Amino acid sequence: MQPVPEITGKTIFIPLIGHPVEQVKSPGPVNAWFSDNDVGAVLIPVDIFPEKVAAFLDAIRGTPNCPGVSVTMPHKQAACAGVDELTERARRAGAVxxxxxxxxxxxxxxxxxxxxxxxxxxxxxxxxxxxxxxxVGAGGAGTAIIYALAEAGAATIVVIERDGARADRLIGQLRRDYPRLQAHDVLPDDVTVDIAINASPAGMNAADSDPFPLDRLAGAEIIADAVTKPAVTPWLEEARRRGIAIQTGAEMTLAQLPTQIAFWGLDKENEDGGSGR
Structure with a gap:
């Protein structure tokens, strides 16, 4: 069991806001990193009602022992509206x-x-x-993932999104920003998917239907999910049973921890004599 860090008047804290937050996976590895690197900080899940996100962020503006915030569903769009400035990729995704x-x-x-x-x-x-x-899914996370795939050189991206207007806007933007990219809102019959990703909430509840039919993904190299609870969604479990490689939501979460720690300035704590700034 990871030791509980000592909380003192010098401890800095990072709230991880969402609603609910019982499914989040990052506090364990983030706090383990803080402990292993002697950083006097703690990441704490905080369940915030959606209508209170703006007020919460306003309070953070006046909280000097808080270097930042981590944001999970469903607050990524509200957080985008509640900050003072956005990076280009956050502005493009419309989410933070x-x-x-x-x-x-x-x-x-x-x-x-x-x-x-x-x-x-x-x-x-x-x-x-x-x-x-x-x-599957063109919300904040989905849009960010789609643009990252385009930037990484994907030849074709198929956007599966229930909101047709949102899908049309995104596909139009992709075609403008990446003229060589083939972008579709349905999977053409003659196209084989190499990488399938669920960026929607589908799979969080046992009654949810699969994000996309696995029969259409038989030739996939890998199937990935952004959902972190359950650890292996029914969609991923069935894909694995069919012999397709899978990637869990927790793997995406872990991959961004170094970037987040650096963004908060906490990777320099030891070098800066424990200032955390």
């Missing part, structure tokens, strides 16, 4: 999953789910360049 509090109290939002998904795929030996990727 990490926030840095600057010394003057202003909040900078970033979105690293996409890069984390691509990094996790690489760790599993899967390259994106030249591949056909299918992504």
């Amino acid at each position: 999953n990490i926030i840095r509090r600057r010394p003057d109290g202003t909040l900078l939002g970033d979105m690293v789910d996409g890069d984390a998904m691509v990094a996790a795929l690489a760790k599993n030996g899967v390259t994106v360049r030249g591949k056909t990727a299918l992504v």
Whole structure:
């Protein structure tokens, strides 16, 4: 069992906000990293009602022992609206999953789910360049993942999204930003998917239907999920039973931890004499 860090008046804290938060996986590895590296910080899950996100972020502006915030579903869009400045990838996704509090109290939002998904795929030996990727869900995380796949050189991206207007907008943006990319809102009959990703909440509840029919994904190199609870969704479990490689939501979460710790300035704590800034 990981030892509980000593909490003192010098401890800095990072709230991980969501609703609910019982499914989150990052506090364990983040706090283990803090402990292993003698960083006087703690990541704490905080269950925030959606209508209170803006007020919570406003309070963080006046909280000097909080270097930032981690954001999970369903608050990524609300957090995007509640910060003072966005990185380009956060602006493009219309969502934020990490926030840095600057010394003057202003909040900078970033979105690293996409890069984390691509990094996790690489760790599993899967390259994106030249591949056909299918992504279910074009919300904040889904859009970030789709753009990261395009940036990594995917040849074709299929966007499966229930909101037709949202899908149309995203596909239009992809075609404008990446003219050589083939972008579709349905999977063409003659196209074989190499990488399939669920970036929707489907699978969090036992009664959920599969994000996409596995019969259409028989030739996939890997099937990945952004859902972290259950650890292996029924969709992934069935894909594994069929002999297809899988990637869990926790793997995407773990892949972004170094980026998040650096974004908060906590990777330099030891070098800076424990300042955490």
